[in-house]
Amino acid sequence: MKILITGGCGFIGSNFIIHTLQKYPGDSIINLDKLTYAGNPANLAEIANNPRYSFVRGDVCDQKLVPQVMDGCDAVVNFAAESHVDRSITGPEPFLQANFLGVGVVLEACRQLKIPRFVQISTDEVYGSIAQGSADEQAPLRPSSPYSASKAAADLLCLAYHTTYHLPVLITRSTNNYGPRQYPEKLIPLFVSLSLSGKPVPLYGRGENQRDWLFVEDNCQAIDLVLRQGKEGLVYNIGSGNNLTNTEVAKSILTLLNAPLSLIQSVTDRPGHDWRYAVNWDRIKTLGWQPTVDFKEGLKITIDWYQRKL
Numbered sequence: 001m002k003i004l005i006t007g008g009c010g011f012i013g014s015n016f017i018i019h020t021l022q023k024y025p026g027d028s029i030i031n032l033d034k035l036t037y038a039g040n041p042a043n044l045a046e047i048a049n050n051p052r053y054s055f056v057r058g059d060v061c062d063q064k065l066v067p068q069v070m071d072g073c074d075a076v077v078n079f080a081a082e083s084h085v086d087r088s089i090t091g092p093e094p095f096l097q098a099n100f101l102g103v104g105v106v107l108e109a110c111r112q113l114k115i116p117r118f119v120q121i122s123t124d125e126v127y128g129s130i131a132q133g134s135a136d137e138q139a140p141l142r143p144s145s146p147y148s149a150s151k152a153a154a155d156l157l158c159l160a161y162h163t164t165y166h167l168p169v170l171i172t173r174s175t176n177n178y179g180p181r182q183y184p185e186k187l188i189p190l191f192v193s194l195s196l197s198g199k200p201v202p203l204y205g206r207g208e209n210q211r212d213w214l215f216v217e218d219n220c221q222a223i224d225l226v227l228r229q230g231k232e233g234l235v236y237n238i239g240s241g242n243n244l245t246n247t248e249v250a251k252s253i254l255t256l257l258n259a260p261l262s263l264i265q266s267v268t269d270r271p272g273h274d275w276r277y278a279v280n281w282d283r284i285k286t287l288g289w290q291p292t293v294d295f296k297e298g299l300k301i302t303i304d305w306y307q308r309k310l
């Protein structure tokens with residue numbers, strides 16, 4: 001299979017490219033990435049010279065370039081996005097461009113070129129805060145931030161392309177990922193890098209917001225299954241059951257690093273900060289997927305990786 005990956009120099013995309021090239025010796029990958037601050041070619045250093053891999057620097061909003069690089073592909077997996085909620089609050093515009101208009105450009109190219117498979121990488125944040133229980137794929141979309149609203153809008157556009165044009169669209173909505181190769185502005189790599197240098201670890205509000213932490217390699221396995229075996233037109237939630245408060249995550253990191261818990265420092269909360277995310281992922285279990293990496297083990301792997309890289 002020849003696959004176009006967008007945003008492959010970012011966190012999840014780079015892990016997915018390495019996963020795919022290792023697992024499928026017959027597959028080749030084109031990686032289209034704009035190389036924003038979050039795109040790091042070093043994430044892919046180990047496969048940069050692989051003859052089954054090629055890189056094109058470019059924007060998913062580029063209506064000329066996107067069909068050119070997509071032509072002849074058997075599948076497209078769209079990871080490209082502006083992904084940091086805090087940045088979306090201070091400046092929403094790039095989020096609307098990349099996360100919504102960019103998806104429109106990619107969808108339209110898929111339609112024109114009759115691409116047999118398109119996977120949109122979305123997020124559990126589209127469901128908004130879930131006070132109790134969990135959101136299944138039919139739950140209403142109630143995004144709270146410009147980031148999650150741009151992702152929800154893109155999901156609706158993808159589903160509309162399926163309904164109207166029968167484009168073979170699939171969507172994954174995973175919970176918060178952690179693991180190697182993440183830009184250190186997100187909670188876990190930020191806390192790890194600050195703790196490693198003995199600096200204070202800033203916790204929003206009382207640190208009681210809850211997220212379900214999914215190890216990135218588990219997410220890659222899930223996306224792989226959805227790409228190859230998922231049912232067209234369906235959304236697949238991907239979760240792990242590691243529901244932890246931000247304080248619990250910070251304490252786990254500091255404890256593993258033998259750093260004092262006094263490094264934790266409360267800071268003013270994020271506006272519109274969702275209290276809790278939780279998804280029901282029964283649907284993807286029917287494809288034979290389940291998470292395999294428990295939080296402590298995944299955190300050790302992650303910390304190890306940052307210790308070697310920083």
Ligand SMILES: NC(=O)c1ccc[n+]([C@@H]2O[C@H](COP(=O)([O-])OP(=O)(O)OC[C@H]3O[C@@H](n4cnc5c(N)ncnc54)[C@H](O)[C@@H]3O)[C@@H](O)[C@H]2O)c1
Pocket residue numbers: 006007008009010011012013032033034035036037038039040058059060061078079080081082083084097098102121122123124151173174175176177178182183
């Ligand atoms: N990180 C998470 O916990 C998480 C959870 C659920 C869903 N997601 C989704 O997964 C996808 C990947 O997330 P990530 O954490 O790897 O993000 P990331 O910020 O690490 O990487 C995003 C990549 O996209 C590229 N990019 C940005 N705008 C682009 C554009 N206009 N054209 C081409 N490339 C562009 C960047 O250069 C970067 O390489 C995103 O769509 C995100 O919404 C992430």
